[in-house]
Amino acid sequence: MANIAVNKTAHAFDKSRLEALLNRRFFYAPAFEIYGGVAGLYDYGPPGSSLQANIISEWRKHFIIEDSMLELDTTIMTPASVFETSGHVARFADWMVKDSKTGDVLRADHLVKNVIEARLAGDQEARGLAAEPPAADEADKKKKKKVDKTKKAPVRLSDEDVGAYERILATLDNFSGPELGELCRQHKITNPDTDNEVTEPQEFNLMFASSIGPTGQHPGFGAIFFLRPETAQSHFLNFSRLLEFNNGRIPFASAQIGRSFRNEISPRAGLLRVREFTMAEIEHFVDPEDKRHEKFHEVRDVVLRLLNRDVQSSGRTEVTSMSIGEAVDKGVVANETLGYFLARIYLFLTKVGINSERLRFRQHMSNEMAHYATDCWDAEIHNSYGWTECVGCADRAAYDLTVHSKKTGHALVVRQALREAVVTEKEVAEFNKKTFGKTFGKDGAAIQRAVNGLDDAALLKAKGELAQGSTTVATAEGTEFTLTADLVTIERKTLKQSVREFTPNVIEPSFGLGRILYALLEHSFWSREQDVERGVLSLPPLVAPTKVLIVPLSAKHEFGPLVREVSSKLRKAGVFSRVDDSNTSIGKRYARNDELGTPFGVTLDFASVQNRTMTLRERDTTGQLIGPIDEVLAVVTDLVQGSIDWAEACKKLPAYDGVQAVE
Amino acid sequence: MANIAVNKTAHAFDKSRLEALLNRRFFYAPAFEIYGGVAGLYDYGPPGSSLQANIISEWRKHFIIEDSMLELDTTIMTPASVFETSGHVARFADWMVKDSKTGDVLRADHLVKNVIEARLAGDQEARGLAAEPPAADEADKKKKKKVDKTKKAPVRLSDEDVGAYERILATLDNFSGPELGELCRQHKITNPDTDNEVTEPQEFNLMFASSIGPTGQHPGFGAIFFLRPETAQSHFLNFSRLLEFNNGRIPFASAQIGRSFRNEISPRAGLLRVREFTMAEIEHFVDPEDKRHEKFHEVRDVVLRLLNRDVQSSGRTEVTSMSIGEAVDKGVVANETLGYFLARIYLFLTKVGINSERLRFRQHMSNEMAHYATDCWDAEIHNSYGWTECVGCADRAAYDLTVHSKKTGHALVVRQALREAVVTEKEVAEFNKKTFGKTFGKDGAAIQRAVNGLDDAALLKAKGELAQGSTTVATAEGTEFTLTADLVTIERKTLKQSVREFTPNVIEPSFGLGRILYALLEHSFWSREQDVERGVLSLPPLVAPTKVLIVPLSAKHEFGPLVREVSSKLRKAGVFSRVDDSNTSIGKRYARNDELGTPFGVTLDFASVQNRTMTLRERDTTGQLIGPIDEVLAVVTDLVQGSIDWAEACKKLPAYDGVQAVE
Structure with a gap:
């Protein structure tokens, strides 16, 4: 069995x-x-x-x-300034459209997707082909029904339209708001619930706002905090x-x-x-x-x-x-x-x-x-x-580190001691502060920036010209100035850098x-071959909510001590169990726990009281084994910890063919 | 050692x-x-x-x-209606006062507490007694300083005032907002930062508000959601x-x-x-x-x-x-x-x-x-x-269950099958719908409520009167009506109740x-006798952030394989460890981890590479033991799981007196 x-x-x-x-x-x-x-x-x-x-x-x-x-x-709770810096205030938004008559709000990309998918499905039907199950993640059931209602009959599309629609679906995440608006106009996409036209897409920021403190204005942060x-x-x-x-x-x-x-x-x-x-x-x-x-x-x-x-x-x-x-x-x-x-x-x-x-x-x-x-x-x-x-x-x-650093003035950088200092030689300009200021006044700073912006070759050239008398330099604004050796000297210097400073990447x-959890529930769900009503969630023991169900034959007192013993031993072994001593058949209790994804069940009956034996049931196969209580507990602990699988468990304990096996 | x-x-x-x-x-x-x-x-x-x-x-x-x-x-995020029902919208508030000139907001009870405590401390000082450490949970340091600043000199209070103040502090949680306002007037309590009078206490609701959906109005729930x-x-x-x-x-x-x-x-x-x-x-x-x-x-x-x-x-x-x-x-x-x-x-x-x-x-x-x-x-x-x-x-x-049940119409009750049905006999009135409606029109319902509200004795009396011809009944509004046997009959009936329905208590x-965590940090903190700068957090292994620190003598490659081995073996044993191979002395690394509350440390040095031995250090005593790596791992695992204590560990492994012991 x-x-x-x-x-x-x-x-x-x-x-x-x-x-x-x-x-x-x-x-x-x-x-x-x-x-x-x-x-x-x-x-x-x-x-x-x-x-x-x-x-x-x-x-x-x-x-x-x-x-x-x-x-x-x-x-x-986060002050608005943080999300202004990160770009969320400006860009963390979806495009929404409104029904031009009712004012109902729809997400623009979902609208396009739903309508186009419905049209493609209608086309398949009109061509006499079975409609495929929807491939899009927003094919909401109710929505689909409504689309079907307003649609008079399945409409066959031109091959060209089918191709265009399929390309739109494959690249939908690539469309901007205005482009989605253009799609609606071009393909006459209306609110499927009312057949009304929709407005141009507008951005809607997705952050919840609140405010903090008794005055609604936080010193230094203003009124708005976001979740x-x-x-x-x-x-x-x-x-x-x-x-x-x-x-x-x-x-x-x-x-x-x-x-x-x-x-x-x-x-x-x-x-x-x-x-x-x-x-x-x-x-x-x-x-x-x-x-x-x-x-x-x-x-x-x-x-x-x-x-x-x-x-x-x-x-x-x-x-x-x-x-x-x-x-x-x-x-x-x-x-x-x-x-x-x-x-x-x-x-x-x-x-x-x-x-x-x-x-x-x-x-x-x-x-x-x-x-x-x-x-x-x-x-x-x-x-x-x-x-x-x-x-x-x-x-x-x-x-991220760069923008927050810039905004707050706190350097968010790594400083690494270099194993060997990097030694470089290069031409360095030094300015004579006194004469420079007198000569150029407020232009001085722009001229110095221009000189410092020269590369090594240009500085070398300027150095030569200074030795000859003078050189010229153009500022960023394009004005040329003449420099002489009493204003600036250029010398070759040895520079030693022993620390490297950089902003890390992330x-x-x-x-x-929640999405993983839901997908997992879908992947785990099936129904017993002999009875479609009997759903099972085949969750791995690693994540199953309860690992072992303890099922006493009834809630009678005689099973109490054994239930407590098994329960306490499992707890000590780190195995999470629950007792179901409700007033229904063992089969029904197991069925309920198949729905809860409980991978293993142990039954305590009169034989348990007399002989200290216990049966062990596996959820997916409904197979049952029997053995002395402590041996069964050792096997089920190994099963839960994943050190053995059910096939191996079947070699360790004899199969059980008793009444509970008939479910 | x-x-x-x-x-x-x-x-x-x-x-x-x-x-x-x-x-x-x-x-x-x-x-x-x-x-x-x-x-x-x-x-x-x-x-x-x-x-x-x-x-x-x-x-x-x-x-x-x-x-x-x-x-x-x-x-x-919770709709306002839920917290209207629970009473939070009306009552989940603190009393605040405003500085009458600056508008600064203060919590009324904290103001009273701070000012009274400061006055009592001043009195102690004036009496030449050392001020006791503050007993109140709101004796914020900065605040106290400010109080001290505006206070000209320690003022001795009358014994009567001292008694009154002490009684206020012991029962402060018992004062309502208006009573706190009265206290401020009576005891001339002003904003200690400015010496300005404060306004009458007003209630300030402590829930953060937000709204949901693109229109800011959620159908059925309105605009306000609370966190x-x-x-x-x-x-x-x-x-x-x-x-x-x-x-x-x-x-x-x-x-x-x-x-x-x-x-x-x-x-x-x-x-x-x-x-x-x-x-x-x-x-x-x-x-x-x-x-x-x-x-x-x-x-x-x-x-x-x-x-x-x-x-x-x-x-x-x-x-x-x-x-x-x-x-x-x-x-x-x-x-x-x-x-x-x-x-x-x-x-x-x-x-x-x-x-x-x-x-x-x-x-x-x-x-x-x-x-x-x-x-x-x-x-x-x-x-x-x-x-x-x-x-x-x-x-x-x-x-709670009662108010939500009433508000929503969903019965939040337990229905218990009674072991034995409760059988009761009582007088029950039955109304003749046709004649009753004709006779009394819209007064009918009020009259029926009045009759149904009668107790068994009153019903029995009315039954006798009806048999004689007629009886009278007064409605809730006090109007009297005469009833006859063609309008209402009263009969003794046997009632059987097999289910008990009740609202549970909670x-x-x-x-x-966070409060427990902070109190725990205070209770765990102390400084080494020989050096007050060397703080230690004696967190129990059960909750310590890291259980074992792995300290290689240096970050050199020769220790890499051992560090990985020890680290991986601890992980398998379910013991959370961290490696500290930073470029400082072993003593400094241990001191840093005393501050982090890490209860145990193991050191890997040249002896470990040659002989596969490892030392084990305990945080509070700084005592060290030595043994073969796997034996030390077994002992430290037992220590972390709480199955042995340090005294027992000292019996299992010899003490170590090596160089790292000198801290």
């Missing part, structure tokens, strides 16, 4: 079944549900919270502990302290797990687009002249599915499988450190249970990437909404934990 | 030294420091983040896992889902760790009064008729230092040490469940390192407690600011993690 093969694909994925399960078992639910709920805000219930806590715990081990990163826990839309800025602001903590050395990375906020225009798609979310961010500070990574050799052979910029620009979406070593060698990925993190991200995601065949790394296209970034890749996970960005990994160059992997 | 006694009290506690250490080692720092900093907002650096993460991890084990609580992770000032409300809103998750049974508890926000009027006192903080809250739902706790026997003998309501009301502050069993038996603490949590809070705080002699449980006075609460105790921890509330533990009765332990 124990080791039967399991067919997880007997039933096609059914999102409504999964959603019903997640709601019924309180993985998460709309926040303020009894008050009517608020779009884009969710509360995680016990299994969702535990799943998230386990993902975070593994993230901390995989990234922070493994690479000795410096963890931070920083403030959410951070990412944790990154606080890493940059604390750079000097972090560097000092790391004894002045780079490379090093800081890391933070925390809540961030985005005032989405029209949140939908469940956990994929929300107004409040937990993210995990790493800022790896590196020498701009040396982006090698000392542990790159450890990940060199990890093979990733890459969708690079050139392929997308030509309107295609096929991925190339390539080892990260090869990708860096060929320059597909910009440098070793970026490559190291892409591989580590892949290893993390697959470890927590993401299906590697539904994971790709997509390079940002030119318009999509911030102007300062060198290279940027998104880890995208495929799910019923399409391909969704779950982790971004960007080389942000020196942008490689930033940034994780949206 | 190994086991020398340590004198931790050779130097008096010096807050400025501790603050300098916390700042230098980046435990925490003002947020947005390079932009000038914002009062009441702090960023935790690497050691502060780790310390907090370790405290949280232990909290999760001690409370959530130990008592199988249901964890939540809910939304921060939650506590996590509790979301537990109550999700009550029905939690109850269902727990198979419909109570008692059970939900728990949440998360960020909350309070717009403090004038934050000071470092981490003790901040605008953004991480809290951990438990809501334990219990049958109002049975507040026993099944595990109370496990904590019965835990002795707590209690400061009860009556003692405080008489203006005194002495604590009584009492076992929680006795306290509940005597009615000092209201019930077993509240008592269970007080004891568990005590066990948690002392486990993470709080000094039990500086911990007391203070009962709320009547004005201080919310009107609906049955009983409320604060765990207060003594520190240089005085006694600070770090955990609140209240019996909130059925208040016991709420609520932890301010």
Whole structure:
């Protein structure tokens, strides 16, 4: 019985079944549900919270502990000036359009995507082909229904239009606001709910605003504080302290797990687009002249599915499988450190249970990437909404540290003692302050800048001319002045530089934990072959909310001592268990825990009381084993810690064919 | 060498030294420091983040896992209507006064406290007695200085005034806003910075406001959203889902760790009064008729230092040490469940390192407690600011569930099948709808309410009168009506009730993690007897940010393989270590890590390379042991896990007297 093969694909994925399960078992639910709920805000219930806590715990081990990163826990409320400097006040916005009659607000890119996808689907239908499942991550169900309603009949498009639409979809992230407006006019895209025209796209800043203190005006910061839309800025602001903590050395990375906020225009798609979310961010500070990574050799052979910029620009979406070593060698990925993190991200995601065949790394296209970034890749996970960005990994160059440094006057730089001082010889001009001032007055400074701006050869030439009597120099404004030896002398000097000062570059992997969690739930969900109603979440033991379910035959007192013993022994072994002594059949209790993703169950019955035996059930196969309580506990501990798998467990304990096996 | 006694009290506690250490080692720092900093907002650096993460991890084990609580992770942005219902919009406020000339804002109770304390200190000085260290938690240093500045000379007070002032300080939490205003007038309390009079106290709501969505108006919720000032409300809103998750049974508890926000009027006192903080809250739902706790026997003998309501009301502050069993038996603490949590809070705080002699449980006075609460105790921890509330533990009765239920129409109740149905007989009135409507028109409903409101005896009397012909009934408005048998009949009926429906009560332990963390840092700090500059943080291994420091003699390559081996073996054993291979002496590196609270250090030197030996150093004693690398690793793992102490370690490994011992 124990080791039967399991067919997880007997039933096609059914999102409504999964959603019903997640709601019924309180993985998460709309926040303020009894008050009517608020779009884009969710509360995680016990299994969702535990799943998230386990993902975070593994993230901390995989990234922070493994690479000795410096963890931070920083403030959410942020003065506007910080985000003015970072560029968020000016640029952290989405394009929105309004229905010209009702005033309803729509996100411009989502509108274009939804309407074009609906038209392409209609075209497929008109051509007598089955409509494909939507590939876009915003193909919201209700929306689609509404589109279908206002559409009179499936319309066949010209081949030319089909081609144009497909190119638009493949490059949608590349369009600016005005270009989206142009698309709406050109392709007669209207609000599908009303058929009304929409206004020109306007920018809408996505940060939530608040104010601080009893007067609403904070001295030095004014009225506006924002809720951070990412944790990154606080890493940059604390750079000097972090560097000092790391004894002045780079490379090093800081890391933070925390809540961030985005005032989405029209949140939908469940956990994929929300107004409040937990993210995990790493800022790896590196020498701009040396982006090698000392542990790159450890990940060199990890093979990733890459969708690079050139392929997308030509309107295609096929991925190339390539080892990260090869990708860096060929320059597909910009440098070793970026490559190291892409591989580590892949290893993390697959470890927590993401299906590697539904994971790709997509390079940002030119318009999509911030102007300062060198290279940027998104880890995208495929799910019923399409391909969704779950982790971004960007080389942000020196942008952030530079702008904050400039704004505040605090140098955010690394000072490195050079092993050997760099000795250089060059011509240096020295000015006679007294005569210079008298001769040139307020022009003096401009003339000195002009002289100091000359290269070595030009200075050498001027030196020769001075020896002959005089030389001329032109200021930036183009005025020429004559200089003589009593005003300036030029001499060859030896210069010694023993410290190198530079602004580090930043490689930033940034994780949206809610998106990963949702994708993982989709990848884990299936229904039993014999009964589509019996949903199972095959979460890996590493992240499953509860590892072991303890099922006494009934809530009767005689099982109490054994339940407490097993429970306490599991706790000591570090294995999180729950007891279900509710008044239903063991089969029903197991079914409920299949929905919760609990990988193992142990049953305590009269035989347990008499003989101290216990059965052990595996979630996916429903196979059962039996043995003395302590032996079963040892096996289940090994299973949870991943040191053995179920096939190995089946060799350690005999199969059980008792009554509970009949489910 | 190994086991020398340590004198931790050779130097008096010096807050400025501790603050300098916390700042230098980046435990925490003002947020947005390079932009000038914002009062009441702090960023935790690497050691502060780790310390907090370790405290949280232990909290999760001690409370959530130990008592199988249901964890939540809910939304921060909250619609105003939720806090209107909970009472926060009306009452979650502090009293503030303004300087009548400058408009500067001060918190009324803090003003009274600061000024009175300064006057009492001046009186002590005038009487020729040394001023005592301030006992209040708001004795901010700078403030005190300013008070001293405007004070011309120490003024001796009348004995009567001294008595009055001391009574005010002991009962300050009991004063309302108008009463604080009265105190200012009566005792001529002015703004100490300017000597100007202050305005009448006004209420200032402490919630941060924001708005949501692109129009700033959320359908159904209006314009205002608040950042939650506590996590509790979301537990109550999700009550029905939690109850269902727990198979419909109570008692059970939900728990949440998360960020909350309070717009403090004038934050000071470092981490003790901040605008953004991480809290951990438990809501334990219990049958109002049975507040026993099944595990109370496990904590019965835990002795707590209690400061009860009556003692405080008489203006005194002495604590009584009492076992929680006795306290509940005597009615000092209201019930077993509240008592269970007080004891568990005590066990948690002392486990993470709080000094039990500086911990007391203070009962709320009547004005201080919310009107609906049955009983409320604060765990207060003594520190240089005085006694600070770090955990609140209240019996909130059925208040929250009742108000949200009423407001939303969602029943937040428990339905319990009764073992035996309750059978009752009583008189029941039945109305003849047709004739009743015709006879009384719109008065009908009021008359029916009046009849239904009669008790059994009154109904019996009316029944007799009806049999005689007619009876009269008066409505709530006082109008009398005559009823006859064709309008209403009264009969004795047997009623069977098989389900009991009730609103549970809530016991709420609520932890301010930043306050606990700061108090712990104060309790852990001391300086070496021989050198006051050498500060040490004696954090328990359980919560210390780093457990083991790995110190290679130098950063030379020959130590690399050993460092990696030791590091990797510790990681596998679940022991968090850091390497310090910076270019300073081993003694200096150990001193730096004494400041970071790292309990153990291992040194790798040439002997390690040749003989595979390693020394082990203990932070508090600076004692050192030596042994083969793997043996030392086994001992240090046991030390970190708490299965042995340093005295036992000294029996397992020989003492080391080598060069590094000279520090």
